[in-house]
Amino acid sequence: MSLKLGVIGAGAIGKEHIRRCTQVLQGASVVAVSDINLDNARAAVNASGLQAEVYANGQDVINAPDVDALIITSWDPTHEAFALAAIEAGKPVFCEKPLAMTAEGCRRVVDAEMKAGRRLVQVGFMRPYDEGYQALKSVIDSGEIGSPLMLHCAHRNPEVGDNYTTDMAITSTLIHELDVLRWLLNDDYRSVQVRFPRATSHTHAQLKDPQIVMLETRKGILIDVEIFVNCRYGYDIQCEVVGEEGIARLPEPSSVQTRQTAKLSTTILTDWKDRFIKAYDVELQAFIRDVQAGELRGPSAWDGYAASVAADACLKAQESGAQEPINMPERPAFYLR
Ligand code: NAI
Ligand code: NAD
Numbered sequence: 638m639s640l641k642l643g644v645i646g647a648g649a650i651g652k653e654h655i656r657r658c659t660q661v662l663q664g665a666s667v668v669a670v671s672d673i674n675l676d677n678a679r680a681a682v683n684a685s686g687l688q689a690e691v692y693a694n695g696q697d698v699i700n701a702p703d704v705d706a707l708i709i710t711s712w713d714p715t716h717e718a719f720a721l722a723a724i725e726a727g728k729p730v731f732c733e734k735p736l737a738m739t740a741e742g743c744r745r746v747v748d749a750e751m752k753a754g755r756r757l758v759q760v761g762f763m764r765p766y767d768e769g770y771q772a773l774k775s776v777i778d779s780g781e782i783g784s785p786l787m788l789h790c791a792h793r794n795p796e797v798g799d800n801y802t803t804d805m806a807i808t809s810t811l812i813h814e815l816d817v818l819r820w821l822l823n824d825d826y827r828s829v830q831v832r833f834p835r836a837t838s839h840t841h842a843q844l845k846d847p848q849i850v851m852l853e854t855r856k857g858i859l860i861d862v863e864i865f866v867n868c869r870y871g872y873d874i875q876c877e878v879v880g881e882e883g884i885a886r887l888p889e890p891s892s893v894q895t896r897q898t899a900k901l902s903t904t905i906l907t908d909w910k911d912r913f914i915k916a917y918d919v920e921l922q923a924f925i926r927d928v929q930a931g932e933l934r935g936p937s938a939w940d941g942y943a944a945s946v947a948a949d950a951c952l953k954a955q956e957s958g959a960q961e962p963i964n965m966p967e968r969p970a971f972y973l974r
């Protein structure tokens with residue numbers, strides 16, 4: 638039977654997820670949409686030719702009797718309250734990252750889910766579903782390059798809106814690395830330091846850009862991540878793992894090579910929608926399948942919490958300039974898979 642979905646937040650990714658649930662994926666249909674800006678909700682429904690109800694309020698989508706499960710794609714600070722309300726209603730919820738703005742907020746979601754007694758939350762960390770990251774993990778796990786010693790990573794966006802501030806480089810952007818690198822290395826973080834080089838002239842007073850985040854893991858691996866959200870030239874995600882026997886790099890997205898006017902070139906993507914298009918498809922198809930099977934298995938509320946524990950320390954490190962400890966609590970048995 639088709640899973641009936643309610644979507645809260647019909648902006649950039651909300652529209653994309655509605656499109657994929659309607660035109661690409663199997664087993665679900667979108668029956669309710671809401672957005673604080675009603676025009677966004679109406680536009681999303683019209684664009685996909687949906688027969689969906691438009692609600693003025695996210696809580697009404699959660700309460701709607703014909704909605705079986707939720708997709709939360711509203712702004713970051715709204716996620717926690719909607720996730721808690723979905724759990725309260727006993728409805729499974731796919732919540733875009735971050736799960737909440739702080740580890741404390743994520744912990745409230747974790748506690749509510751454990752109280753409900755079954756997994757109801759999948760967080761929108763799509764990188765573990767990306768073929769490139771999966772191939773990189775296979776190489777690391779095979780032992781081919783020996784034990785990983787260092788990682789050099791970059792998370793570059795061509796530009797961001799004027800409302801994007803220094804802290805969001807951590808809570809909205811680096812949060813992807815904070816999740817995927819724990820999974821890639823099967824490790825957790827021990828400490829972090831953040832440094833700010835000379836700022837690009839393409840930024841504004843509330844955004845220090847770029848930033849370099851230096852993490853140390855429990856196994857002693859040192860990771861540097863450059864976050865550069867006004868890099869201009871493209872959407873570029875890099876990850877190089879230096880092992881004791883060799884080096885493994887995240888594959889570049891495939892692109893035709895051209896030789897023309899004395900230049901050898903390949904295209905660089907410019908949008909996260911395209912860079913991870915397949916990963917978004919796979920993560921949401923997994924959510925739909927797992928809800929129907931009665932057991933969620935994707936990135937959990939605990940993963941959302943773990944990333945936010947590290948993010949909190951990164952925010953502190955942005956302010957202090959010092960090396961800040963990351964104290965990750967033990968994973969409860971409820972989340973052992
Ligand atoms: P956006 O700003 O384009 O869209 C957000 C939408 O939420 C807007 O239409 C806004 O009106 C609506 N909204 C805000 N508060 C609301 C509320 N209380 N109730 C209903 N609607 C509300 O933002 P975008 O880029 O679509 O991002 C949405 C979320 O998705 C963010 O949490 C972001 O972190 C996440 N995201 C994740 C990505 C990924 O790679 N996993 C990529 C892009 C976004
Ligand atoms: P966006 O600004 O384009 O869209 C957000 C939408 O949420 C807007 O339409 C806004 O009106 C709506 N909104 C805000 N508060 C709301 C509320 N209380 N109730 C209902 N709607 C509300 O942003 P976006 O780029 O689509 O990002 C949305 C979310 O998706 C963010 O949390 C972002 O972090 C996440 N995101 C994830 C990825 C990813 O790669 N996984 C990529 C982009 C965005």
Ligand code: ISE
Binds near residue numbers: 794809813866909
């Ligand atoms: C956005 O919300 C995303 O999640 C993108 O994947 C990320 O690259 C971007 O920096 C965020 O703002």
